[in-house]
Amino acid sequence: MFGEDRPYEEVNYNNPKEYKKDLWKASFGLQKIDGLTPSEYLVELSKEEIEGKKTYSEIKEELDKYYSSDKANKENEEADKVSVRIAEWLSQPRPFEISTRRLKQIHAHLFSGIDTFQYPVGRFREVNISKSEPVLNGASVFYESWNMLDAAFEIDFEEESKKDYSLLKQEEKAKSAMAFISNLWQIHPFREGNTRTSAVFAIEYFRDLGFDIDNTMFEKHSRYFRDALVRDNCLKKWQNPYFLDCFTENLVLGGNHDLESLNLNIDIEVDKDLNLDKDMNENEKNKEMKIDQKFKMDYIKNKMERQ
Secondary structure, three states: OOOOOOOOOOOOOOOOHHHHHHHHHHHHHHHHHHOOOOOHHHHHHHHHHHOOOOOHHHHHHHHHHHHOOOOOOHHHHHHHHHHHHHHHHHHOOOOOOOOHHHHHHHHHHHHOOOOOOOOOOOOOOOOOOOOOOHHHOOOOOOOOOHHHHHHHHHHHHHHHHOOOHHHOOHHHHHHHHHHHHHHHHHHOOOOOOHHHHHHHHHHHHHHHOOOOOOOHHHHHHHHHHHHHHHHHHOOHHHOOOHHHHHHHHHHHOOOOOOHHHOOOOHHHHHHHHHOHHHHOOHHHHHHHHOOOHHHHHHHHHHHHHHO
């Protein structure tokens, strides 16, 4: 530009191949949260990006052309377009900020211009919502009332700002940060796309706190991640942070919990309580056998309510 002594320069983010591959795998895995699957067409395009033969912008252009044709299977459109956008967003270093602005930016970047995503993007909902959760036997988490969203965020942001992470051990830091993410998820500010938006926000936050992230957790266990958030934010008698703690330890602390072996359904915990015999000595077993089934169920109900 004439008269400009310090012109802007183009910036290309040349990440290592393994890093790019991990981002794509995590992006694909996150679609499972909503029961979506990326197409083989995108999988092949992602390989070209990893090899440096295509850019994210070029892939997005090709997807737009593909899904504007009659040949395309529209069932894969949301998964494909959101996958490339997640990978693109996470590939670009940017200063992190804790704000509703950042959440809206992420949501808008992921879901704008997708025909099959028929909800407002980058804007908070103006209706109250609920969702039947299989792990709660059909019950729903209480998602914040639409007219209280800003107040809820203000409270959570203020509480998070009071933390001094430099005083915490790594495990404390990780679990405290994930508790914050869980609180934000419970607000559920958008009509749809909350968990994928929260996951991207969480990855950015953990990076900002200096953690190395094992993206295979989102690649292989994204549905578990959502169910763990449900169990962390449901009715108090069903709340159990253990499941989210296990995910967090695997994600950023080098943990090796076998998440596939954990069943998050509330019925499983009731069954475990009904089998209290396993943890009792012989005298307690004999005593327990004399208790009728109704009394036993009342005992378990009261026990869960006290937790």
